[in-house]
Structure formats: C-alpha cells, structure tokens
Amino acid sequence: MYAQMVKSTGERVKALDEMGPEERAFQERVDADIKIEPKDWMPEGYRKTLVRQIGQHAHSEIVGQLPEGNWITRAPTLDRKAILIAKVQDEAGHGLYLYCAAETLGVSRDEMTEELLSGKAKYSSIFNYPTLTWADIGAIGWLVDGAAIMNQVPLQRCSYGPYSRAMIRICKEESFHQRQGYDIMMRLCEGTAEQKEMAQDALNRFWQPALMMFGPSDKDSVHSAQSMAWKIKQNSNDELRQKFVDQTAPQAEYLGLNVPDPDLKWNEEKQGYDFSEPDWNEFYEVLKGNGPCNKERMEARQKAWNEGAWFRDGLMANAKKKKARRMAAE
Amino acid sequence: MTATVKTDAALFELALRMGDNALILGQRIGAWCGHAPAVEEDIALANVALDLIGQTKMWLGLAGELEGKGRSADDLAFLRDARAFRNALLVEQPNGDFAHTLMRQYLFDAWHHPMLVALKSSADKRVADIAEKAEKEARYHLERSEDLIVRLGDGSAESHERMQTALDALYPFAGELYAADAIDGDLAARRIAPDLGEVGKRYLASLKSTFEEATLKAPWDAATRKGGKQGMHSEELGYILAEMQWMQRAYPGAKW
C-alpha cells in the first residue's frame, strides 16, 4: 500500500525441506512468530525485500507531507491550521522511524534518499494526485489514512522486529489522522451547498486512487506469496481492498455523499460490497512517473535536499571543529 | 469613563501585537513543513509553528474579549485587513533560504523570550497568564535557534557566509521590536507591560554575545526599519494575508 509494488527477491516459496539448516531455522522462527532482529541470520532475499518495502513506506511518508502541507498556509481556521501542521509533522516523524528501521538492515538514510531522488526507489501512487480544495484535506485524512491504517495495523505483527516496533508507534500516533479527516468532511456536509459540493468532488477524485493504494489485484500481484511466507505482508491486496470498501461505503452514506461507482452494491451472500476495479492503466502510468503531480513532488524533494546540503554540512563542520577543540584542550 | 476606554485600547493593541507576531511568524514557518533540509529539522520547526499558532489563539482571543465586539481569534486572524495588523516587520519577511528563516527566528526569539518573562509579572492577570505559558515555549525556541546560529555561523565557509548574508539583511528589522511608542509608554507606566527600552538592552546584549560566538558581525549601525506595530507594513504582508485569509474571504460565513 504505502509499499505497493515491492519486488520480492525470492523466486518462489521454498518448502522447509528444500532449505539449508540456517534458512530452515530462520523460517521456523518466523512460523513460530518469533521476531527476527537485525543481527540474526536472514536470507539475502528477506533483507533486500524488507529494505525495499520499508524504504518505499518511508519515502511515502516523506512525499506524503507535500499534498497536505500545501494547505497549511491556507487552512481556514487557526485550529485547522494547527491540526494540519501536527498531522504533516507526524508524517515526517513516521518517515524518520521507518528510515531508522531500514537502517538496521545495513543501508543508510542518505543512500535511501538518493535512491528516491534519482527515481530508482518508489513511493505510493496516491501522493501524485493534487489537492485542489480544502475538501481534499478531509478526503485524504478519511480515505488515504483510512486505507493506510488498514494496511499498517497488521504490519505491527510483521516478522522483522524493528519494522514491527516502528509500526506499533506509528499506528498509535496515527489514530487521530483518519478522524480529523472525517471531521472535516462532516463539517463540509453540514455546511452550505457549495461546501457539500466541494466534499463530493473530493470523494469523486480520491475514491479510485484510494482503492489503488492496496496495489494490483491478487491475480496480477506476483510478489505476494514469498512476502506472506516471510510474514512481511499479512493480507492480500484484494482482501484489504474489500475490507476498506466495506468500511468506507457506509461512512460515505452517513455523510450523504455518493461513492463514484455505479456498481457499488451490498452483496448479502458474501457479506460485503461489490465494487468496480479501479483503472489499472492509470495506476501503472502513475507508478511510471506519469501521474498528475509526480514531477512536482520529486522537484520539491530534490529542492529540499539540494538546497539543504549547506545546512547539513555546516552543522557537521561545526561538530568536527568542536570535537577537535575539545581534544586539543584535553 | 474615558480613562477605562483608553486602558482597554492600549491593552487591545498589546494583545494584537503579541498575537500578530505569533500568527505571522507561525504562518511563515508553517510553509517549511515538508521542505526543511533534514527530517529532524522539519519536525522541530513544526513544533515551533504549533506553539506560535497556540499562542496566537490566546493573544487574539484576549484581544477579541477586550474589544468587546464579539470577534473571535479566528475573526481577527482571517478577517482583518493589512492595515489593522500589528506585527513587527521582521516576522513578515520572506522565508528566503534556510539561513534567513533561522536568522529571523533567532532575532525574534531573543526578544520574545525576555519580553514574555517580563509580561509574566504584568499587572493584568490575563496577560500574565498567557505569558506564563508562552514563556516556557519561547525559552525552548530561543535555546534552539541560538544554538543553530552559533553552529552555522561557526560551521563551514558556506554556512558562515549564508548566515552573515541573512544577518545583514534582517538585522535592520530588529530595532522595531524594542522601539517604544506612546502605547508602550502607557502600558509600561501602568505596569501592564515592561519598559521596552530595558528589554532592548538585554536583547542587544544577548545578540552581541551570540554573534560573537557565531563569528558573525551584525551591522549595528544600520538604520532601523519599522512601522508594522502601527500598521505600516512591508508589501509582504498583503501576500501573506491573501493566502492565509483566502478561504474565509471566498466563502463568507461558512463553518470549517
């Protein structure tokens, strides 16, 4: 989701008796729900897949600051402004926790950042859509954070200790994010006709992109089986997407908004909603870099990084000077 | 009766000056969210912005109460025009590069903190209460911005140069913070606010020692640029308000 298309490096899931003794011991620990810690032996594929997954997740938090941060200076009240700053700040914090978790696997944060900025590493497709009105801030909290939580709650049980612990902290801090988004939507839907129209328009634009957050359909998702065997992914994409629709459709109804899907219908038999697949061509285009805001998002991150280099280097230079002075005095 | 009205008017001005400084600076640094040079710095700066927006609510809340026309802090923030804003020119200066943002922050914090310390013993309890809470926050802001000024001033050749450029550009705005007008005189006489001249002395002394440690040279004799406290702003403020107030202006009366 925040890591939508993580290429797993395991070619196929091996059976226990095909594994060497170390890998077998590793897999048995995973099966017994014992956490894997940084210095434990692990298959190279597990390490690499995790670096990609956690890296994508971290990049998504950092890039995810941009579409919402965009509205901080225009938030309509002092309270909304403060809440939005706090939320965007949380996203920076979550990016930080996740980078640190990935760093335990032997890759540095600066290396990961450079991979993001060169376009080599990916981030969630959802952040390549523009926030055009204040209602988009509500829709992002409600739908995007709603979808994120759905994915992140099971990741708290992920087999890799540092990732699991980061997810526990993130889930705890994020509990207000979805609620503040829904609260914005409620206020709009109780408001003037113009406000309600703004809310409907935001739902219309964010519904499909939110569904895409769970990644391609299971039948096209080639990397899931190994990740699930390693317990770095707990549920299939379609399972989570279904759960999301089942949770969200009644919430839209409560707001008096229409989900932009003529085929959305309660299915008594499966005890869930039927709904249309999102436009997967659009999804792949956005992943390739052809979404409405890919270019702007990357430019903003490159600017922050490049124009901040003197600041990071200046502080390092000062720390080195201080250390040298201390040594000279001793 | 006239005396009471006059009292309220001066106090109202004080609340606006304190509140507008916090609001405009909070608005400015809020724009860094997601764009700072390191994620740790992004988070730290957002904390400062959050504190300032919180302080805005208290000061403008008090201003609305003193005015007695039923205007809320939000009304004052989002529905006043530029000429009615009372912030100092310093805080409306553009973010520029990160050096300008940090220098503006330090020049403000180094005044803000002693000002709030003094306001804690205001003869007006409402003022003292707000200062009590805000002072703790401002102390931390100052600790942080002062530390960064010293480190970057005495860091690499480039960081030194950038900090010096920012200091040259922004120092002329520092003097307004402690330049007293008739309103300040009136408030000081009634012990509602401190003698700004005294605050200014302490302010300049701390700037002097910080810049010395940072190996920076302030243009001490530069002419002071002022007027914001009396509503004579730079052209920057109009753009800040156009962005900040846009929603409240575009959808009059809507609830958000």
Add this chain to the structure above:
Amino acid sequence: MKNEWPLWEVFIRGQHGLAHRHFGSLHAPDAEMAIKNARDVYTRRNEGVSIWVVKASDIAASSPGDKEPLFEPSNSKIYRHPTFYDIPDEVGHM
C-alpha cells in the same frame, strides 16, 4: 557516505521513575543536537523527562549466536524471580 549525520539511539526516562527505555533512533551532527532532536521527535518536549543518547556505532551488543550461553544460565536461576516463592495470602502484599 560523504558527510552523513551519524545515527544515535535514544533512551528516555518518563515521568514515573522507571528506568530509561529505548525509544528509537535519529540522526544528528553531535550528541548535544541529538538530545535536542530527541526532544522534538520523541517527546514533543514533555517536561520532566530525561534523555540519553548514544552513538549507534558505540553500542556493543551480544550477537545472536551468543544467545544461549548468555541467557540460559539465568533461566535456570528461577529463584531470582519473585514468583518462585509461595507466600501465603495472609501475609499480605510483598
């Protein structure tokens, strides 16, 4: 890496007198700034807490292979655990 801020591990003691606990990590140019960053990142400046930071590279850790010899012996010394002792209810809380 050219000039990356080093990684620090952050330990925080909360308000209630419990020992310092590992909270997470962050990057900073030196220890002093690591403490400031830790305040902003991990405590959002709650007062009354104490923060330790340790450079991640300075931490010596037991390697997982050592796990058994290091931890097994204490597992057998169950008398170190309060639940080893049966104290009659009448004695009260102990």
